[in-house]
Amino acid sequence: MSLWQKPEHDRPAPSESPSSSAPTVPQRDHKSSSPATIGQSVQIEGELTGQEDLIIDGKVDGKIVLEGHHLVVGPNGRIHAEVHAKSVQVSGEVSGNIVADDKVEISPSGSVLGDITAPRVALADGSSFKGSIDMGSKPRQMSSSSSSVNRDVPIAAGAIKH
Amino acid sequence: MMRWLQSGPAVARGAPATAAANEQSCRGMALALRRILKQGARPEVLDLGQFSRSAAIYLASRGARVCVEDFAPPPPTPRLKPGAKSIAKPVISIPQPDGKFDLVLAWEHVDFVPPDRLGDFAAELSRVMLPGGWLILFAEDRPGTKGSRPDRPACYRLTADDRIVRSPTTGPERPRWAHPNRAIERALSPLTVQSIQLQRNRIREFLVHKREKPS
Numbered sequence: 001m002s003l004w005q006k007p008e009h010d011r012p013a014p015s016e017s018p019s020s021s022a023p024t025v026p027q028r029d030h031k032s033s034s035p036a037t038i039g040q041s042v043q044i045e046g047e048l049t050g051q052e053d054l055i056i057d058g059k060v061d062g063k064i065v066l067e068g069h070h071l072v073v074g075p076n077g078r079i080h081a082e083v084h085a086k087s088v089q090v091s092g093e094v095s096g097n098i099v100a101d102d103k104v105e106i107s108p109s110g111s112v113l114g115d116i117t118a119p120r121v122a123l124a125d126g127s128s129f130k131g132s133i134d135m136g137s138k139p140r141q142m143s144s145s146s147s148s149v150n151r152d153v154p155i156a157a158g159a160i161k162h
Numbered sequence: 163m164m165r166w167l168q169s170g171p172a173v174a175r176g177a178p179a180t181a182a183a184n185e186q187s188c189r190g191m192a193l194a195l196r197r198i199l200k201q202g203a204r205p206e207v208l209d210l211g212q213f214s215r216s217a218a219i220y221l222a223s224r225g226a227r228v229c230v231e232d233f234a235p236p237p238p239t240p241r242l243k244p245g246a247k248s249i250a251k252p253v254i255s256i257p258q259p260d261g262k263f264d265l266v267l268a269w270e271h272v273d274f275v276p277p278d279r280l281g282d283f284a285a286e287l288s289r290v291m292l293p294g295g296w297l298i299l300f301a302e303d304r305p306g307t308k309g310s311r312p313d314r315p316a317c318y319r320l321t322a323d324d325r326i327v328r329s330p331t332t333g334p335e336r337p338r339w340a341h342p343n344r345a346i347e348r349a350l351s352p353l354t355v356q357s358i359q360l361q362r363n364r365i366r367e368f369l370v371h372k373r374e375k376p377s
Binding site for chain 1: 204215216218219222223225226227228229230231232
């Protein structure tokens with residue numbers, strides 16, 4: 001037996017069907033209560049779309065579209081992007097315009113540099129905001145590229161850096 | 163305790179009980195809002211108040227598109243040194259395009275502008291105002307006093323179109339002047355001061371109008 005050859009008992013047993021040998025990928029339950037999270041060490045460049053609630057504690061540079069869903073920018077979140085969601089809660093930093101169908105909240109630790117378009121807006125004491133507030137018009141649609149995204153994919157990003 | 167500045171009815175009705183005593187009328191503001199909101203179009207409002215974000219949300223909930231800018235009043239112009247031929251004055255700049263806003267809310271900034279820079283400040287306010295637009299200023303009334311004293315700008319909250327709550331803020335103090343009416347009116351020229359309302363807390367409310375260009 002070659003030195004580089006594993007003994008027979010160490011080898012995995014041959015599978016009965018090719019499909020069972022594929023690594024199992026945990027499927028996210030879209031109805032689950034815990035939202036998807038982008039961790040502190042994750043940096044995304046590109047367009048990020050989804051069909052579930054999302055918490056961002058990392059960095060996103062590009063565009064975020066979560067139609068009908070809730071976006072939370074955590075205290076460590078750093079967003080440099082156009083944002084469109086049902087509601088947006090900012091505890092970190094957002095640089096870019098925010099369009100929400102329901103509401104936008106900026107927490108005391110939150111900072112927004114950009115225009116807010118939403119029927120309801122709440123700014124906490126101590127929060128930082130520079131831009132314009134538009135609550136009178138219906139939230140405008142994002143550009144046409146957002147309509148072409150694959151809606152079956154929870155998150156589609158251009159590039160992910162760890 | 164964290165206090166959320168909510169939009170919609172919460173701002174219009176939800177003044178804390180302690181604020182009720184400080185609430186007072188602001189007829190100039192009410193008149194300006196009546197003029198700009200009746201036009202049907204969505205008016206553009208510039209809010210220069212660092213501590214008046216709730217007012218911005220209130221106005222946005224009334225149908226205006228409100229732009230929020232932090233404005234830092236300039237320091238006094240330094241004296242000309244012996245032998246020097248010129249002095250570099252700090253630029254007073256509001257980073258907004260010309261003639262954009264139907265209403266500019268300058269709150270108490272005028273009190274923190276040195277007397278020799280009032281004209282520059284007024285010119286910059288006038289530049290961003292739309293012809294036919296309005297300007298609201300608040301200024302302390304301390305007749306007979308000269309010079310400045312250290313103070314902080316106040317926080318303003320609108321509870322209705324004609325009701326306002328002024329409350330103190332914390333933070334660094336800056337020199338504050340009490341410019342006489344005549345000095346403010348002269349600096350604002352060619353804008354027209356439509357009314358000056360003295361409120362019960364010795365604060366004057368200036369309602370200023372920019373004439374339409376003759377067609």
